Amino acid sequence: MAKSKYVLTEKQIIKRVKEGRGAGRLSSYKPWLYVHEVPSEGRSQRVYSHLTSRIHHVLSDLEFAVFLLLDHNPAVTDIREQFPLNRDDTLNISKEGQLWHPSQGRVNLVMSSDFLVNTTSKTQPKFAIQAKYSKDLNDPRTIEKLEIERRYWQLKKIPWFLVTDKEIDKIVVSNIEWLYGVKGYFDELITDELLLTFKHMKAYFSQTPDRKVVEIxxxxxLTFGQKLGDSMFDLRLMCAARLITFDIRYPFHSLRAGDLVFRGVAFDEGHSYVAN
Incomplete structure (x- = not known):
């Protein structure tokens, strides 16, 4: 659902449907709403995902935090933001439940969920998310629209989750943002130079597992004549490439060497990849 009112005529709705809004997967997906089309709460973001190979449109800081968590989750295979709900279905749900359907003038608006997510999970291969600030849940009208959305996904037999700002771990988001700035460089491209540095660091850091990562x-x-900050940047690249993993519930800069998991690297016909 949009974060605030915006003008949309019936003709524009038909035009968006013909454009394929809400259709497609991964790089071909087109969201129902773009950041320039609707006012938002907080900072709207146009953010690139290496997972989907496209720019995503999120309409608030809360949506951005949820997106980062999804994009960083290795089980997630696709993220479709601003996903439109079938208007005939939401109108029927509203009528049957005596709920007020979102409208403007005489136009019944198309409702949307913030995210529709696909995963590799056998028990939960697909689920929908609506991100709402906890303060907004005091508004009866907001609750009514959420109930329409909840019943919609129940009808589709797809799990639906309401996520608020109170449920987002700020440390987790901070860690992901730290990695996100370099993520696009090394998600699929692990260079020979990075692998060589990885092997050196793996041996070096394993010698003193109880010392802090920043100190090492x-x-x-100093030992290898690098410039100040070079080794931390290399570690950042390796974490973004998942050569190194760590528990993102804890601030990276507070970790000790033993908290880092230097993963195995396998080789296949001259290509390298991170082993499971």
Whole structure:
């Protein structure tokens, strides 16, 4: 659902449907709403995902945080934001439940969920998410629209989740944002140079598992004649490429060497990839 009112005529709705809004998968998906088309709560974001190979449109800081968590989750295979709900279905749900369907003037608006997500999970291969600030849940009209949305996904037999700002771990989001700035470089491209550095760091860091990562990184730079900050940037690249993993519930800069998992690297006909 849009975060605030916006003008949309019946002719424009028909035009968007013909454009394929809400259709497609991965890079071919077109969201129902783009950031320039509707006012938002907080900072609207146009953010690139290497998973889907396209730019995503999120309409608030909360949506951005949820997107980062989804995009970083290795089980997620597709993320479709601003996903439109079939208007005939939502109108029927409203009529049967005596709920007020969103409208403007005489136009019944197309409702949307913030995210429709596909995963590799056998028990939950697809689910929908609506992200709402907890303060907005005091509004009876908001609750009514959420109930229409909840019943819609129940009808489709797809799990639906309401996520609020109170449920987002700020440390997790901070860690993901730290990685996100370099994620696009090394999700699928692991260079020979990075692999060589990875092997050196793996051996070096394993010698003192109880020392803080930041301290060892500075020492590593002095030992190998690097510039200040080079080793931390290399670690950031390796984490983004998942050569190194860590528990993102804890701030990266507070971790000790033993908290880092240097993953195995397999080779196949001259190509390298991170082993499971």
């Amino acid at each position: 990184a500075k020492e590593y730079e």
